[in-house]
Amino acid sequence: MARIFITGATGYIGGNVLDELVAKYPTYVITALARTETAAAALSKKYPTIRIAMGDLDSITVLETESEKADVVIHTADADHPASAKALIAGVSRRPQGGLLLHTSGLTIIMDKPNGDYLNPRVWDDIADVNELTSLPDTHWHRPVDKIILEAPENVRTAIICPPRVIGLGKGIKNTGRGTAALKESFKKAGPFQINSGAPKQSYIHNNDLAKLYLLLVSEGLKPDGGAAQWKDEGYYFAEGGEASIAEIAEASAKALGLGAVREISLAEAGDIGRIFTILCGVNARCDARRARKLGWEPTEKSYHHALAEEFAALDGENE
Secondary structure (H helix, E strand, O other), X not given: OOEEEEEOOOOHHXXXXXXXXXXXXXXOEEEEEEOOHHHHHXXXXXXXXXXXXXXXXXXXXHHHHHHHHOOEEEEOOOOOOHHHHHHHHHHHHOOOOOEEEEEEOOHHHHOOOOOOOOOOOOOEEOOOOHHHHOOOOOOOOOHHHHHHHHOOOOOEEEEEEEOOEEEOOOOOOOOOOHHHHHHHHHHHHHOOEEEHHHOOEEEEEEHHHHHHHHHHHHHHXXXXXXXOOOOHHHOEEEOOOEEEEHHHXXXXXXHHHOOOOOEEEOXXXXXXXXXXXXXXXXXXXXXXOHHHHHOOOXXXXXXXXXXXXXXXXHHHHHOO
């Protein structure tokens, strides 16, 4: 009977992964990290069979102890928290037989800084470009913690899952994402907008398809020698279900929210609305999930437009 420890279990991505784990592996011992009694109670109510470990990402002893007990550790809580990554690795490495650690990074690791009209046309490939992806400068978003994961001891079998823009309703406690919430709030206040004629293109993934990739890697990782999956320096997995232009995203959002026509604004104006929008709307962020597809993973969820509309509707319900 395998044991799994997951962080970020009340979050958008981690909650969906937890829901899939409980459904697929009812006999496994699954432990979720909970920062507060409120979070613990919510997890226990929704998933009465799981264990709860009380603590946060700075609870180093808790992280080391729980990861040492686990055959599989799934870290979805924070891509930029070095101490927790080191603690999880330390715990897994103390196991005589080692263990599996799945870490969540993010596609902002390869994003350029917004630069006027310039758009980098590159589509990153997680097989052809893996050496570059695993040796990026430390100044790139998420790179410092990615580096910690990649330098884990030999008996810690690691994989880095790197999702782009995540959309769609999840099935966990938190079933909507921060990016969609920020987009909705800004469009409601400032009206729908785009930058650079809506030309930037960004990859995306539905939260349910993303969770399926975690489950696939858990399944392979528990097999002898890690199954058919690739690990360590080769274990870098993009997770994308397609791409959409900012024009398409803005138009779909305006339609779903019942707003007027999309207007053109400058990069500076987007920054005034919120710095996040210079990133969300002002640069290309494109990837090809070849490694996951080679393993047999395929995204099957609804279209971007449908998923976005569902998530907006759910956000309305959360705010009632």
